[in-house]
Amino acid sequence: MQIIQPHYHAIARTAQDYERMAMSGVVAVAEPAFWAGFDRLYPETFLDYFRQISEFEPTRAAQYGIRHFSWVAVNPKEAENPVLTREVLAHFPEFFAKPTVLGVGETGLHKSTKNECESLEAHVEIAMKHGQLVLIHTPHLADKAHGTRRVLEVLAGMNIDRERVWIDHVEEQTIKPCLDAGYWVGFTLYPITKCSPKRAVDMLEKYGTGRILVNSSADWGPSDPFTLQECTLEFRRRGHTLQEAIEVFHNNPCRFLGQNPKFDIKPIRVEMAEEEPACG
Amino acid sequence: MLSPEQVVDASFLEARHMLLEIAALLDRYDAAVARGAEAGSPVATAKLAALRQALGVLREPDPPQDRTVALLELFAQA
Numbered sequence: 178m179q180i181i182q183p184h185y186h187a188i189a190r191t192a193q194d195y196e197r198m199a200m201s202g203v204v205a206v207a208e209p210a211f212w213a214g215f216d217r218l219y220p221e222t223f224l225d226y227f228r229q230i231s232e233f234e235p236t237r238a239a240q241y242g243i244r245h246f247s248w249v250a251v252n253p254k255e256a257e258n259p260v261l262t263r264e265v266l267a268h269f270p271e272f273f274a275k276p277t278v279l280g281v282g283e284t285g286l287h288k289s290t291k292n293e294c295e296s297l298e299a300h301v302e303i304a305m306k307h308g309q310l311v312l313i314h315t316p317h318l319a320d321k322a323h324g325t326r327r328v329l330e331v332l333a334g335m336n337i338d339r340e341r342v343w344i345d346h347v348e349e350q351t352i353k354p355c356l357d358a359g360y361w362v363g364f365t366l367y368p369i370t371k372c373s374p375k376r377a378v379d380m381l382e383k384y385g386t387g388r389i390l391v392n393s394s395a396d397w398g399p400s401d402p403f404t405l406q407e408c409t410l411e412f413r414r415r416g417h418t419l420q421e422a423i424e425v426f427h428n429n430p431c432r433f434l435g436q437n438p439k440f441d442i443k444p445i446r447v448e449m450a451e452e453e454p455a456c457g
Numbered sequence: 458m459l460s461p462e463q464v465v466d467a468s469f470l471e472a473r474h475m476l477l478e479i480a481a482l483l484d485r486y487d488a489a490v491a492r493g494a495e496a497g498s499p500v501a502t503a504k505l506a507a508l509r510q511a512l513g514v515l516r517e518p519d520p521p522q523d524r525t526v527a528l529l530e531l532f533a534q535a
Contacts, residue, residue, distance in 0.1 A: 318470075349481075369474045376481045383488065 178422060179445065181430035182206040182405055184283075184312070184345060184363060184392035187234050187245065194395070194402055195241040201406050204427075205244035205442055207434060208234060209283040209312050211396060212252040220264040223251065227268075231275040246440060248282035248312055249273075256287075256296035266303055273307050279437045280304055282312025283345065286324045289316065294331050301335055301342075310437050311342045315351065317370060325351040329358060341436055343390060348372055352380060356388060361433050363390040366404035374408035378415060386425050390433060420447050479508070507535035 182198065185206040198206070208230050210223075217223060230247040238245035249272045251262045272278050284300035286293050297313070304311045313332075316324035328344060344355045345363035348371070355362045364377040372380075377391055395402040409426050413419070428444035435442070459467065486505065514520065514527050 369470050373474070373478060373481075375478065375485075379481055379485055379488075 178202050178409065178419065178426070179204050180405060180409065180426045181434075181442070182392060182402065183390050183430040183434065184209060184365065184394045185402060186211045186394070186396035187238065188229060189397035190395055190402065192237065192240075195238055195243060198402060199241040199243055201403070203243055203405075205246065205430075205440075206238065207246040207248065207279060207430075207440075209248040209314075210250040210252065211283070212254045214397065216255050216258070218261070220261060220268070223265045224268055227272050231272055231278050235277050244442065246277045246279050246434065247275075248280050248310075249278060250282050250284045250300055250312075251296060252283070253285050253287040253293050253296065253314055256293040257290065259292055259295065262296050262299065266299055269303055270307060273309055276439060279434055279440055280310030280312065280341075282310075282343075283314040284311070285314030285316075285345075286328055287314075287316055288320060289324045289327045294327060297328070297331050298335065301332065301337060305335075305337055310434070311337075313342065313344045315344060315346045317346075321346070321348065322350050325355065329354060332360075333358075340388075343433060345390075345392070346371060346394075349376070349380065352384060356384060361388045361390060363392055365392055365394045366408055367394070367400055368404065369399060374404055374411045377408050378411045381412065381425060382415075386421070386429065388429075388433075389425065390429055391426060423447065479512070482508075504535050507531055 180202045182203050182205070185208055187195075187206060187208050189211075210227065210230065213226070217226075227247075227249050231249075234247065235245040249269055251265050256262055269281065273280075281300050281304035284297050286297060301311055303309075313328055315321055315328060325344070325347070332339075332342065339359035340361070343361040343363055346365045347355055347362045348364075352362055364380065365371045366374055366377060371394075381389065391405060391408055393402045393405045394400060405426070409422055412422050412425065423445060431440070431442050431444045434440040511528050511531055514524055514531065517524075520527060
């Protein structure tokens with residue numbers, strides 16, 4: 178089965194992950210800009226990182242037949258330095274011109290401070306001004322419900338096309354208001370601290386499959402890109418058809434990411450072949 | 458040996474994860490019943506009852522025996 182991994186931090190992973198993903202059906206990954214584990218001090222550090230994910234990483238993925246796309250952003254954890262954020266934002270248009278950059282992300286909130294909210298607003302503004310997609314990170318664990326509410330409040334005050342915005346890391350307590358407001362949502366499958374494959378399938382069964390993306394967000398922390406395959410297995414094990422699985426794990430990423438024409442992988446449909454004449 | 462604080466710090470997120478999985482299992486069961494499926498065979502009903510009983514054991518602040526032993530004995534009968 179063909180799968181698209183819509184949120185994947187490839188620079189934190191080994192070539193073996195690419196190889197195993199390719200062997201298990203992954204045809205494309207999309208890499209949002211991420212936190213490096215420490216707060217970066219210089220705009221140039223971000224710009225080299227953006228070059229890495231928009232220029233170098235597609236070549237590494239291509240060795241395994243995987244298409245690689247990326248996003249640019251200053252991570253919410255680094256938004257407490259507004260001067261740095263503004264300097265980096267000024268360079269975004271250079272990266273929007275790259276052939277595999279799909280938009281702005283992951284922006285969003287971490288502790289939902291005033292600086293973070295202003296940074297989120299600035300990120301969404303520049304994305305909308307340049308016709309880009311937006312990927313929004315919502316906070317972890319105890320901060321998730323409040324942070325997601327704040328994300329929705331910030332977005333509600335802006336003139337945006339909600340179908341072009343993906344709010345990620347939703348869970349059972351945050352999915353409904355995001356879907357009700359017209360955004361795409363993402364389930365992030367982590368071994369311990371985010372959603373599990375079984376809970377993700379529960380939500381797919383409860384809310385339907387429209388405007389939902391499932392991802393592993395595999396990074397340098399405790400995470401596993403193959404939680405996505407675990408989720409496809411759980412989905413199929415519960416009796417959902419192959420085509421229904423393809424809709425969720427391949428076609429939905431095509432539908433959202435394909436709003437940027439650079440993402441040119443199209444939804445697929447499985448059909449029975451016509452009966453072939455017997456040999457001899 | 459770990460201090461009481463270290464015990465909690467080291468395992469809180471993992472325990473949270475396991476409890477969420479149990480909560481999701483019970484929600485999944487209720488959703489299946491709400492969809493009109495049969496409530497389950499006697500064996501399945503007994504297993505569910507054992508899980509609920511186990512959750513009761515975990516709530517005890519001062520159990521007469523180790524909780525792990527109590528649950529293993531409980532599940533041996535399910």
